[in-house]
Amino acid sequence: MSQSITLLWLDRCLTLYPNDALQAAVQHARQHNQPLLAFYSVHRTSWLNSRLPAPNWVENIAHQARIRVAFDAQQELAAHGIELHITDLPAIEVIAQVHQHTPLQMVFTDAYADVYKVDNLRALEERGIPVQRMGSNTLLDDTTRQELPDALVGRFTKFYHRVKHLPTIIKPGAHVQSLEPGLLHARWPFERTEPILPTYQPMQCVLPLTQADLSAWWDEYLWQTDAIAAYKHTRNQPFGRTAFSRLSGALALGTLSPQAICAQIDAYEEQRQKNASTEWLRYELYWREYFHWVGERLGDRLFQAPVPALTPQQQAKFTAWCAGETGEGIVDAGLRELCHTGFISNRIRQLVASYLVHDMAVPWQYGAAWFERHLIDFDVHSNYGNWAYIAGRHPLSAEPHRFDIAWQTQQHDASGAYRARWLS
Numbered sequence: 194m195s196q197s198i199t200l201l202w203l204d205r206c207l208t209l210y211p212n213d214a215l216q217a218a219v220q221h222a223r224q225h226n227q228p229l230l231a232f233y234s235v236h237r238t239s240w241l242n243s244r245l246p247a248p249n250w251v252e253n254i255a256h257q258a259r260i261r262v263a264f265d266a267q268q269e270l271a272a273h274g275i276e277l278h279i280t281d282l283p284a285i286e287v288i289a290q291v292h293q294h295t296p297l298q299m300v301f302t303d304a305y306a307d308v309y310k311v312d313n314l315r316a317l318e319e320r321g322i323p324v325q326r327m328g329s330n331t332l333l334d335d336t337t338r339q340e341l342p343d344a345l346v347g348r349f350t351k352f353y354h355r356v357k358h359l360p361t362i363i364k365p366g367a368h369v370q371s372l373e374p375g376l377l378h379a380r381w382p383f384e385r386t387e388p389i390l391p392t393y394q395p396m397q398c399v400l401p402l403t404q405a406d407l408s409a410w411w412d413e414y415l416w417q418t419d420a421i422a423a424y425k426h427t428r429n430q431p432f433g434r435t436a437f438s439r440l441s442g443a444l445a446l447g448t449l450s451p452q453a454i455c456a457q458i459d460a461y462e463e464q465r466q467k468n469a470s471t472e473w474l475r476y477e478l479y480w481r482e483y484f485h486w487v488g489e490r491l492g493d494r495l496f497q498a499p500v501p502a503l504t505p506q507q508q509a510k511f512t513a514w515c516a517g518e519t520g521e522g523i524v525d526a527g528l529r530e531l532c533h534t535g536f537i538s539n540r541i542r543q544l545v546a547s548y549l550v551h552d553m554a555v556p557w558q559y560g561a562a563w564f565e566r567h568l569i570d571f572d573v574h575s576n577y578g579n580w581a582y583i584a585g586r587h588p589l590s591a592e593p594h595r596f597d598i599a600w601q602t603q604q605h606d607a608s609g610a611y612r613a614r615w616l617s
């Protein structure tokens with residue numbers, strides 16, 4: 194039997210620090226004198242894929258962004274003596290095949306697990322492959338969350354007031370250990386036929402995703418423009434470079450942790466000013482937190498399956514919606530922006546979602562699945578949670594959230610600039 198190896202499955206945490214799974218895997222490999230095999234899978238799964246128009250992954254900006262951050266992380270890790278393999282095989286297949294060849298003592302991965310990953314973890318457990326979930330891409334740690342079950346049963350505000358002062362936020366850098374080079378690396382056991390190419394053009398980039406993008410963005414968003422200090426008043430705009438923080442892509446892809454964002458806000462408040470806007474940005478991060486912990490609790494129930502098949506009329510409406518051809522200006526502009534850039538602002542998300550669900554009477558899961566395919570910042574809990582919330586089907590809020598499109602257009606795009614940008 195061949196020598197055992199230490200397997201590191203990088204998934205939702207691609208930073209060097211904090212990255213507990215990475216640190217633990219390196220330590221484990223050293224202690225047991227085992228070669229390390231670190232990998233990242235760009236394979237995409239989509240829950241309702243078979244009911245959506247056929248995907249074109251080559252042109253899909255969200256898919257390209259995922260590949261881009263993987264290559265960036267590969268370079269960063271290489272500088273610390275760690276080889277990262279990027280694959281388009283599903284992670285579960287990689288792990289199962291490696292295990293078949295070389296029984297694994299431990300697989301390390303980051304703790305943030307969406308419902309798809311939870312399925313994979315369960316499958317690994319069934320095969321007797323031990324997995325250690327480490328660290329986190331959340332503000333509250335798992336232990337704190339387990340101590341707060343009743344706070345999660347309520348609405349967001351109840352949750353927020355319970356957790357906002359908790360001192361359990363893990364500060365970035367708390368677990369920093371040196372990653373000296375000199376590790377042994379296991380051979381990548383798979384043959385590749387088609388190379389994965391990073392095709393994402395920096396020109397297209399509307400969100401800071403890599404470490405270099407992020408440090409330039411912090412400089413601009415905080416220190417050069419003080420845009421954060423007006424966030425509360427600008428965040429509902431449909432567009433505007435510094436109207437909102439644009440951090441969701443890096444958060445979702447794991448190149449930035451919410452703890453690191455809080456540290457940046459703290460620094461800004463200390464050095465410049467603290468006001469309702471700086472506080473509001475922190476508050477929004479708790480929405481992400483809320484949807485995450487509620488989503489973890491719900492598991493598959495988040496999707497509220499079975500989803501009804503579309504009637505021919507609904508299918509025609511959904512097809513027009515996906516193409517940005519509903520005839521409703523701000524909705525069409527938003528859907529075109531989404532496919533073109535992989536991002537739309539929060540208010541535009543609310544409008545296109547409300548329109549599909551309440552004006553077109555299409556089940557909310559179809560729109561959520563379309564977002565899943567196109568958003569760079571796709572996050573299963575935030576996405577399906579927000580959709581269900583707007584539809585009034587969220588287990589924690591049965592009240593529909595309907596937006597009056599004409600009124601919203603007047604409020605947020607009176608000049609028509611946003612519509613002109615995407616409809617011309």
Ligand SMILES: Cc1cc2nc3c(=O)[nH]c(=O)nc-3n(C[C@H](O)[C@H](O)[C@H](O)COP(=O)(O)OP(=O)(O)OC[C@H]3O[C@@H](n4cnc5c(N)ncnc54)[C@H](O)[C@@H]3O)c2cc1C
Nearest residue numbers: 437438439440441477478481539542570571572575576579
């Ligand atoms: C229908 C719908 C689908 C959505 N799908 C996603 C998704 O897949 N991934 C995702 O990250 N966000 C999603 N959101 C939430 C929100 O729209 C985005 O997080 C935000 O627009 C990203 O831009 P930003 O980073 O500039 O946000 P900012 O306004 O600057 O907010 C800062 C951060 O707070 C968090 N946040 C803000 N609002 C929300 C919210 N309503 N729910 C959860 N977190 C929030 C995000 O992490 C965001 O990056 C969705 C919202 C709606 C209405």
